[in-house]
Amino acid sequence: MWGKILGALFGMALLKVPGLLLGLLIGHWFDKSYGGAFASRGGFNGFSRDKSEAQGIFRYNTFAVMGHIAKSNGVVTKSHIQQATAFMEQLGLTAAQKQEAQAAFRHGKQADFPLTEQLAEFKSAYRSRPDLLLMFLEIQISTAYVDLNLSSAEQRILAQVAFELGISTAQLQQMISRYEAEARFAKSSQSGTTDIANRLTDAYKILGVHADSSEAAIKKAYKKLMAQHHPDKLMSQGLPPELMDMAKQKTQDIQAAYELIRNHRG
Known part of the structure; x- marks a missing residue:
């Protein structure tokens, strides 16, 4: 719909009635070819989406999944806690942000942590930003390797994270090797x-x-x-x-x- 509306307006402004007709045709082609993808990104609301909200989603999910990986072997080790704490310090989080990160980490440790749902929310916020999806996965790989060993449980979670984010198994293995x-x-x-x-x-x-x-x-x-x-x-x-x-x-x-x-x- 947006394609036809904008096409008609631009066409009318440039070429009057002939432009209106041409704009409608071009707009119809846009709606048919790219309208679905445009709408899936939030349409014009996607351009005005609050960046701080997306950044908050990135931060929360980062620490929640870190907590989930840390608990994957049954017990959260001292190394995982130290890594999470050091990561917070490295990022220079404010006191409020540290509390949010700690709460997210604790959430991730819970047995009923909804990993699939959390990753779905994360992917929805960053679906058009594949580089950030990869960076998120890289952070989780570093969490899994905090004790210099990748357990089968940690590997399963990394595989699930990659799958939910649309990252192939081959790409995941390449990232681990890297x-x-x-x-x-x-x-x-x-x-x-x-x-x-x-x-x-x-x-x-x-x-x-x-x-x-x-x-x-x-x-x-x-x-x-x-x-x-x-x-x-x-x-x-x-x-x-x-x-x-x-x-x-x-x-x-x-x-x-x-x-x-x-x-x-x-």
Whole structure:
């Protein structure tokens, strides 16, 4: 409907009656081809949706699912609590936001936590922002690995999170492999190791390419990852401001991996 209305108005303003008819035709084509997708995003209300509301949904669901993963093995470990607390500090949450995050974490720990329903709400708020859906999953992967081990229960939850968000199993496995490589790469960078062979292996995994990939393929993968994790882009999509440092760190890790590969190849 919106296509025909706007088409008619614009057409009338530009070309009077002939424009009205042309606008109706173009508007009808729009409604038929893209109207459903436009409506599913909230129509024009989607443009005016309160960004703080979406950011609150991101924040709440992040900590709720973190709590759910932490309790997946039966007992919430000290490492999970420390990680959640450190994450709150890292994000620089206000006192009120910390209380909300703690409440969300406790909600996620409950046996009757409605994971499917929570993820449905989250996806509804971010359905047109796939990069933020991926970042959400990356945060949950880091929660599952807080004790340096991925249990079968944690893996099942990650698989469900990916499924509910429309992320394929293959992409999830690639993200897990990338996370493991990033952790090793960061650790080796901090320790100043000279084990270039292993660092290179991890650098290729971070970019999702292979040692025999072409220069063009490596550059393409690098640019894609940088665009996906660019802080300004994520912020414009609704990323809570407190998560900006995480996005910046991600781009720095990607860039460091790319530069190591470039320097090695000469």
